[in-house]
Amino acid sequence: MDKALTDSLERYIVKLQEAAEQLERPRTNEFRLTKRNLPAIARKSTTDFLAYCAMVALFRRNIGALSEPSCVAVIAVPSQWQLKDVHDAANIILKDKKGVKFCLHPTSKHKRGWEIDPAELLESGEKLIVFTQEGSVVHEDFELAATLFDRLAICDIRHLKALSIFRRCGTLTDAQAAVIAEQASERMEAIFRRDQPASRAAMKLLKAAKVGPGDERLLDVTKGFGQASVWAGALKNDLDQWRQGKLAWAEVDKGCLLYGPPGTGKTRFAAALAAHCGLHLEATSIPKWQSYKDGDLGDMLKAMYQAFGSAKQNAPCLLFLDEFDAIGDRAKFPSRHETYSTTVVNALLECLDGTEGREGVVVLGACNYPERIDPALLRSGRLEKHVRFPLPDALARGEILEFHLPSMVGDPALKEIAARLPGKSGADLERLARDARRLARKQNRDVDISDVRSQVQVPPPLDAKTLYRVAIHEAGHALVSHALMVGNIEWVEIYDNVESFATTVDANGGMFIERPARDFLTRWDLMKIITSDLAGAAAEDLIFGHRANWSTGNKGSDFASATTLAIRMVTEYAFGNSLYYLPGSVDMASPPKLWEDLPLRADVTEILQQQYQRAKDMLDGLKPALLKLADALVKHKRLDASQLKQYWPGSRKVALPQPQTRRRRQH
Structure with a gap:
């Protein structure tokens, strides 16, 4: 059976040459192909054989144009193949043929110009074959002079099957040959090792192939990612x-x-x-x-x-x-x-x-x-x-955990755990799932919800003193933001980690505000936003005489946001003490750079200190409202926009729902 297949493949490849011979005799004979020892080529080099077969097919379909005395052919080589491999194959075919030149076209144009001289290659009047990498730019002179443009169809399935037989690597199915055809030329020797089954390498490639549209474990990209x-x-x-x-x-x-x-x-x-x-x-x-x-x-x-x-x-x-x-x-x-x-x-x-x-x-x-x-x-x-691209919300976190724990898809307890992991990235959730699977493997069983829970660090309940400090902090943000009208406050909430848990932000509390889109901003508009950002820390300072570290603990903290905006005010909007415009002059991701620029540091410090003091002065005048709002937050944990109205200075009192009937929104 193998001999019959070998004979069939050999006849097919030789037929490519015979077809060229049967065409009407061309004007010149450089491209009249002589028979080669195909098995010997295959045994010597996989890339030479595949490029040789592709070149034979290309010459056959373009025999007329290639035989013209002044032919200039631009041949695009697939991006995963090296030009040198194709050049070697062309030399095998056209060995000892005079009147033909080859050019391996550079893949790019350098700043100083092209590292190639088309005039030198074109002036001789000889036939010229220019091999260029597919997708790269071709020199304008070759574009103008070309009489033929074609693409080298390398790694034909039939050629791959023939190569496998010639190197005693066994037979290949169409699917196996197709996945091999996508590989780079450098991998062919590893795939077609002599006397080793090429099908084995092909199966590994198929297994490692990219996820396809029918994979049921793909994330839902239509929700959860903002x-x-x-x-x-x-x-x-x-x-x-x-x-x-x-x-x-x-x-x-x-x-x-x-x-x-x-x-x-x-x-x-x-x-x-x-x-x-x-x-x-x-x-x-x-x-x-x-x-x-x-x-x-x-x-x-x-x-x-x-x-x-x-x-x-x-x-x-x-x-x-x-x-x-x-x-x-x-x-x-x-x-x-x-x-x-x-x-x-x-x-x-x-x-x-x-x-x-x-x-x-x-x-x-x-x-x-x-x-x-x-x-x-x-x-x-x-x-x-x-x-x-934000950190995933509660819904997306649940889907990511289900993706990595497919046996638990649809488990409501898994979704509940995901909801209580705010601030966790996709990589964090993947590690959590991996640790849960490892624990189950040690006990020689399937993963269950207890394995997942064991890997989750549960935030400790907040004591009354700490909870009250959080309430003062968030109440300060809310009162100053409302007074300065920097946006519409949707809700304010704090989390005691007993009855209420963080689901949206990795924090002990939060004020959620929608700021209107603005076509332009004045210096005072930006100052108000900074005052709002610093109001939480200012409220703590006012009531307790000092502030906690959660205003400055990470890149998303209140002080980080205020500092970034102050830098932009100085460098981009000329709202500092100088009128210079230097957009992008400061690398925000490199804090040491900020310390090196002393004038910038002085301007930013002045802005932040002024607005921090402004927030503190405002809250000092609103102290009764601040304490009242903080007490309500401690009692109810969450206040929506309608419930907040009675706490704004000058507003009428609005009855709040009883705690036992309060409905909490899940995010």
């Missing part, structure tokens, strides 16, 4: 209409940047989004491009072009670029890296612009620090949509 969920729903609708021919590709979002805290699950969201929209997922990252092979500029650019080329081949496709802020900003590159980094950014701009078009390819970038990205990459037509 504006990212809204965008996901809109993208799916647009893509559905585009597939039906009702919407032009120009109307679809071509790119989006997700930004937010690390560990929030942006990568898993991308996989689920691709499945939700019926897109092939091509996932990579900027650091992966930087570490490709030797990591020099050529390798970096090759990895970039390969990613975009593969996305175009598999369109409709979602190209996910993680750690996108690692690309940097051309205006901030250190001089020793400027040429390298600027070339990379320029190449990425070319890829995003898509001179050859990238219809069907949606580019999704993800990062933690969007302010570090070159602004040109975020303009219209590139990553034009910017969506903050």
Whole structure:
């Protein structure tokens, strides 16, 4: 049976050559193919064999054009294959043939120009074959002179099956050959090791294949992720209409940047989004491009072009670029890296612009620090949509735990635990589930809710003194925010960790306010927001003579928010003691930089001290209202907008519902 298959495959490949021989005799004979020892080529090199077969097929279908005396052929090579491999195969076919030149086209144009001279190659009048990496830009002179453009269809399934037989690697199914065809040329020797079954490597590749649209364990991207969920729903609708021919590709979002805290699950969201929209997922990252092979500029650019080329081949496709802020900003590159980094950014701009078009390819970038990205990459037509990717809410946390604990899907106790884990990222929840599974494995049983509970650190109940301090803090925020009219207060709540638990924020309490969108802001508008941010600490200082550390404990704290806004007031809005405009001059993620700029530090300190004192003075005048509101919070734990009205100075008293009938909203 194997011999019959071998003979059949050999006849097929030889037939490619015979077909060329049977065509009408061309004007020149460089491309009249002589028979080669195919098994010998296969045994010597997998890449030579596959590239050879693809080149034979290409010559056959273009024999007329290639035989013209002044032929200039531009051949696009798939991004996962090296130009050198194809060049070697072309030399095997055209060995000792005079009058033919080859050119391996550079993958990018450097700052100093092209590292190639088309005039020198074109002036001889000889036939010229230019091999270029698919997705890369071709020199304008070759574009003008070309008499033939074609793409090398490498890794045909029949060629892969023949290679497997010739190297005594057994037979392959169509599915196995198809997954091998997607691999980079560098992996072929590992897949087709002599006398080892190639099917074994193929099965490993199939098992490791990316998650498909039919996977039932994908996250639901339409809820639980804030504006990212809204965008996901809109993208799916647009893509559905585009597939039906009702919407032009120009109307679809071509790119989006997700930004937010690390560990929030942006990568898993991308996989689920691709499945939700019926897109092939091509996932990579900027650091992966930087570490490709030797990591020099050529390798970096090759990895970039390969990613975009593969996305175009598999369109409709979602190209996910993680750690996108690692690309940097051309205006901030250190001089020793400027040429390298600027070339990379320029190449990425070319890829995003898509001179050859990238219809069907949606580019999704993800990062933690969007302010570090070159602004040109975020303009219209590139990553034009910017969506903050938040920490998951209670609903999304439940889905993430179910994803990692599929045997517990639908368990209400699991959802209850998820609701009481505010501030936990997707990575945190994955670790929790992993620890729960490990505990169950040690006892040789399936995971259950007790395993999950054992991994959750339950916040201790707050004693009466601490709870009252939290109430004073939140009441201070509420009273100053209402007095300064900085927004609509939706509710204020505190958590005793006995009857009430945090579900939205990882804190002991919170004031939830909706601030109206404003086209412009005055200096006083920004000062009021800072006063509101500092009012909680000022209230504690007023009542207890000192404040606790929860106003300054993390990057999302009251003082962090106030400091960031004060820096922007000075550097971007010229609202400090100087009238200079220096946007982006301060790296917010690098606190030491703030200390180095003494004038900036002085301006920011003055703003914060003034507004802290203003908040304290305001609350001193509202002290009776402050104490009354704090007492109500201790008693009821949560007060909605309508219930807060009686506590605003000058408002009529409104009856509050009894504690036992109060309905708590779950988030």
